[in-house]
Amino acid sequence: YAKRNGGATFAFFEPRMLGDAREQAELLRDLRHAVAGGQLELVYQPKVHAPSGEITGAEALLRWHHPQRGMVSPMVFVPLAERHGLIVSIGQWVIDEACRQARAWRDEGLRMRVAINLSVHQLRQPDLAERIAAALQRHQVKPNLLTCEITESAAMEDAEGTRAIFEKLSAVGVHLSIDDFGTGYCNFAMLRRLPAEELKIDRSFVLDLETSADARAVVDAVVKLGRALGRKVVAEGVETEGRAQVLRALGCDVLQGYLYAKPMAAKALALWAMNDVGPRAMEFSASLFQE
Ligand code: C2E
Ligand code: MG
Ligand code: MG
Ligand code: MG
Secondary structure (H helix, E strand, O other): OOOOOEOOOOOEEOHHHOOOHHHHHHHHHHHOOOOOOOOEEEEEEEEEEOOOOOEEEEEEEEEEEEOOOEEEOHHHHHHHHHHOOOHHHHHHHHHHHHHHHHHHHHHOOOOOOEEEEOOHHHHOOOOHHHHHHHHHHHOOOOHHHEEEEEEHHHHHHOHHHHHHHHHHHHHHOOEEEEEEEOOOOOOHHHHHHOOOOEEEEOHHHHHOOOOOHHHHHHHHHHHHHHHHHOOEEEEOOOOOHHHHHHHHHHOOOEEOOOOOOOOEOHHHHHHHHHHHHOHHHHHHHHHHOOO
16 A cells, blocks of 8 residues: 555555554564565655755655555654664665665766764764765765764764764764754754754744744744854755745755655656756756865
8 A cells, every 4th residue: 555656645654553562563573674675765855955946965764665564654663673773773774775876876977965864873883984984985975975864862862972973974074964953952062063064953843934933933043043153054844835935035055845845766856856957956966066
């Protein structure tokens, strides 16, 4: 019942469908074989330049094609993997697959910056930066084609540890983004010292943008803060033109959401990037990556 190539017709096994302990145990048992069984896939959602609408990159989002249940949402299986020590190996597959895909696109003439999501457990791996550097090397991908998204709450679980790993990742040359920004506990001292290029405003603020003066004030403040600190500000979960308009007016740099595109298979993303905005997208993304 779940369509395999992404798009609007995913039928997800959602968190509310998680039943009793036995069902969880079954899911966990199956999850242990998901990587080796080739059941994982990355789908990609465009990130677009707010003023022009041109693509600046894509976020890789994990999908699990369960042989019986169909598509299982990452909101279900990522937390399960985190609780049971599976997220590091799954995360390693994500790192490798994203690099492989970036390389494959590059070979097709599409220079696409790919953003991956890192779990807090991966942040605690002492050799994370080396693993990422090795994957980039393995696939011959330039580090500036990769962005690592780390949620604000994960980043703040161990602030000093996070700072150390951010410095290492930054030295490798990958970009860093603080995901779901505004929902965690990042303080200004920490923010000032973290070498993250990007602040990604949480969807909840974007959702309320047209109806809540407070949400708008928060976004306004984050954009100004980002500006002042020399960070790019990204908004996730942009579903309507009205919200996009507000975000552009507030000076948000990059927008991402269903208004532009849902996450899609790698092939579809390449077509989207080329058809939707044509050769200008290629020029534009090339201009971003002048080395
Ligand atoms: P996230 O990193 O904050 O990703 C954004 C989520 O919002 C994605 O859900 C995306 O499909 C969804 N989304 C994008 N645009 C819109 C929109 O306009 N409206 C709405 N309502 N939703 C939108 P998804 O793919 O289900 O992923 C959920 C979360 O699972 C991600 O949140 C991330 O925390 C986690 N996740 C996904 N892939 C990975 C991964 O490879 N590794 C790890 N550790 N976590 C992952
Ligand atoms: Mg993310
Ligand atoms: Mg996010
Ligand atoms: Mg989010």
